[in-house]
Amino acid sequence: MRWWKWLGLAGIMGVAATGVVVARAERRRRAYTPEEIRARLRERAEEAQAAQPDGLRS
Known part of the structure; x- marks a missing residue:
């Protein structure tokens, strides 16, 4: 049962x-x-807006 000790450790x-x-x-x-x-x-917000297609920008 010594391997149980090693497994626990x-x-x-x-x-x-x-x-x-x-x-x-x-x-x-x-x-x-x-x-x-x-x-x-x-x-990150600017990058996300720049990555959107023109029709989806708000």
Whole structure:
């Protein structure tokens, strides 16, 4: 039954590694200032409007 211990340890390590990845992504996401977020959203909106055919623009 020793392999069960190794399997459990590997599972715990996997959960811990996933937590680290999620925490890094969250920290990176929260590092933006509100002005940076607004600017990115405006850029995306302009790109989306430019990609639409002329008949569908509002």
